[in-house]
Amino acid sequence: MIAFALRRIASMIVVLFALSVIVFLIFFATPGIDPARQMAGRNATPETLAAIRSNFGLDRPLPVQYLTMMDRIVVKRDIESYSNRGVQVIPQIIDAAPVTFSLVFGAAVIWIFASISIGLLAASLRGTIWDPLLMGVSLIGVALPVFWLGEVANLITQQRFHDTFLFSWVPPLGYVPLTEDPIGWFTHLVIPWLVLSVLFVGFYARVLRSDIVNSENEDYVRTARSKGISERRVLFRHQLRTSMITFVSLFGLDFAALVAGGALLVEVVFGLPGVGRLTYLSLAGLDLPVIMTTVLYGAFFIVVASAIVDILYAFLDPRTRAA
Numbered sequence: 001m002i003a004f005a006l007r008r009i010a011s012m013i014v015v016l017f018a019l020s021v022i023v024f025l026i027f028f029a030t031p032g033i034d035p036a037r038q039m040a041g042r043n044a045t046p047e048t049l050a051a052i053r054s055n056f057g058l059d060r061p062l063p064v065q066y067l068t069m070m071d072r073i074v075v076k077r078d079i080e081s082y083s084n085r086g087v088q089v090i091p092q093i094i095d096a097a098p099v100t101f102s103l104v105f106g107a108a109v110i111w112i113f114a115s116i117s118i119g120l121l122a123a124s125l126r127g128t129i130w131d132p133l134l135m136g137v138s139l140i141g142v143a144l145p146v147f148w149l150g151e152v153a154n155l156i157t158q159q160r161f162h163d164t165f166l167f168s169w170v171p172p173l174g175y176v177p178l179t180e181d182p183i184g185w186f187t188h189l190v191i192p193w194l195v196l197s198v199l200f201v202g203f204y205a206r207v208l209r210s211d212i213v214n215s216e217n218e219d220y221v222r223t224a225r226s227k228g229i230s231e232r233r234v235l236f237r238h239q240l241r242t243s244m245i246t247f248v249s250l251f252g253l254d255f256a257a258l259v260a261g262g263a264l265l266v267e268v269v270f271g272l273p274g275v276g277r278l279t280y281l282s283l284a285g286l287d288l289p290v291i292m293t294t295v296l297y298g299a300f301f302i303v304v305a306s307a308i309v310d311i312l313y314a315f316l317d318p319r320t321r322a323a
Helices: 002-028 035-040 046-055 062-075 089-124 130-143 146-160 182-217 219-226 231-262 264-269 275-284 288-316 318-322
Strands: none
Touching: 002 062, 002 288, 035 046, 062 288, 089 130, 089 182, 089 231, 089 264, 089 275, 089 288, 130 182, 146 182, 146 264, 182 219, 182 231, 182 264, 219 231, 231 275, 231 288, 264 275, 275 288
16 A cells, blocks of 8 residues: 555656646747746836846746746745736735635535435435435536526625525625634635535535445445345445545545636635635736646646545555556
8 A cells, every 4th residue: 555655646746747847838838929928918118028038037948947937936936926016926826725725625525425415315215206306406506507606695695685684694705714713714605615515416426326326236235235234334334435436536636626726716706815716817817927826736736636536546445556
């Protein structure tokens, strides 16, 4: 297990390096595109363009440009935004990351418990009317656009019924750090948590139910039942553990994608100053340093999550360790 984990970490480092090179080439070595002019914006003076080229080493060979950029992003961390002059990019991401983590973590807790509960219940009630009913209701969330659901939630909680006892506790849109006001942090995020989790509950519940049902005829399940083990223990001890392999794989990648900026629509709708909203604003302003840094940030979390998922997969299914 340790050898497998070390191999996976080594491959993760190689992938991160390759991704950083690819991202750099896309932003700074695309033929016909002058990155200095993109960063300087419209009506830039020749002096400004010359300063940017010197500052980022754009007048030097590509390997030197790459090393200069990675040094400024990873080591010195002093790369600056060109839409907001003088504002450093890394502190912006550091300030935005806790907001995104708070949003995604809370939503993940909800969708994990809800999808496991629905999936187990549907599998236990297979053959009854409750099975398709549970699956049908849970899958409604998959068909609902998250931005539309967020706007409806805002309409109900912020306007139409805000003065009623049901939603009078809902604060205005925004974010309060956990360290400053835990109760305010919770009340600002509970509606976004529910909106974001709805998108995943139905899909995960269906995947889990399908895997549990498919495991019914496996040898280890029949053996456990032949030993007189109760159905409840067979379900939780044997079927659920093996069925969680697909669940864990999907969760790791989805969680990383959301942390990397995939929760953009929810952050914009609810006014949460997270990484997704920062990326959205940088794209709107064509702020190249911020865009590149947030892309690398997102790639880092997705690759790391993929490595963690593979290690957990190997723990749940030892047969994969030899791969």
